[in-house]
Amino acid sequence: MMRAGETQMAKPDKRTRLRQSAVELAYRQGFRKTTIADLAAESKVPLGNIYYYFKTKDELGAAILETRLDEFHQLRDHAETLSDPKDRIRLFIDATLDNRAVVAERGCPMGSLCAELLKDGGELGKQSNALFAEPIAWLAAQFGSLKRTDGAALALQLMASLQGVSLLAQSFRDPRLIETEAARLKAWLAAL
Amino acid sequence: MMRAGETQMAKPDKRTRLRQSAVELAYRQGFRKTTIADLAAESKVPLGNIYYYFKTKDELGAAILETRLDEFHQLRDHAETLSDPKDRIRLFIDATLDNRAVVAERGCPMGSLCAELLKDGGELGKQSNALFAEPIAWLAAQFGSLKRTDGAALALQLMASLQGVSLLAQSFRDPRLIETEAARLKAWLAAL
DNA sequence: GTCTATACGGCGATAGAC
């Protein structure tokens, strides 16, 4: 039991800490390679206790996906405070650009996770689809606001470029690839 | 000692069978998820005997990378029988396009392998770099033959698009994404 | 709700007969 006075100052509750640690570990070393013992060490929650919050490792994977999707939702909500659809799309490109240092080390937070879960072939692979489907649908809507009839195609093209360059930047451990491609994509966007 | 695949023997020897089965299994279900027992079943080589040919699982991984790199070399050699650099690049694009059905199921044979090995964080991840580095260098040379000074940038751009769309096609299980992107890339190439 | 100890299975790798 928590003593009085610890409540306000305490770390986030265990479920939240577990989710955050799981997201971090899965991003750093992969979901499959991350063991419950790893998670126990990172989150400082005893191994057996983890199962009180997440009954299986797959439930943990679902929570990770949910967290990553929430991150996109926050980006989207921020972007929608801008009135120009091109500015909104620029903000999306900037999300990768601003993260280029870590992307060059670990890959795209969404893409590398999807790639892994898709190969694993379980139920999580199918669920991971939303991580691409939602951003693409949103991007397509933004391109649609620009009176383009090919919004869906443009959204796929943009997403593919960002995913591809993230993978290449990771392979070459070189964030400059992302700088180059982001600049090109912004020029392309401006010219649309 | 003679290695099969380098001979004209009617029936591939065990080493070759093992390598081929390992490539197939790693592509179908991932390298990490593939167990030596899986490989024994697929190749019909008894489990213990596998270790006569490959002392560790990592050696098997290195053989898989070598095989995938050889596949690119064959494509490159075929492409270099063509005199027009644009035709050579088109052949490279066609490699993904012609494979779109299986790419939409399992991802790009090179890209999905690199992504997995990079996340795993071992020595194989670093070795996998050649799978991107060689094609990109070759593509850059082809663009260079077109008197472009930005050949390296164009090569990265093309490779990123193909890798990205392969991942998206896999996620959506839809080979048509590859058709659309390949058509766009060919038009882009023709207009260079 | 929390935590220690452990069950149970599967994995890479080896031993050793043939």
Add this chain to the structure above:
DNA sequence: GTCTATCGCCGTATAGAC
């Protein structure tokens, strides 16, 4: 070179005291 049996470790998950 080949193959069966098995070792030792490590993974997920559970038992059960507190």
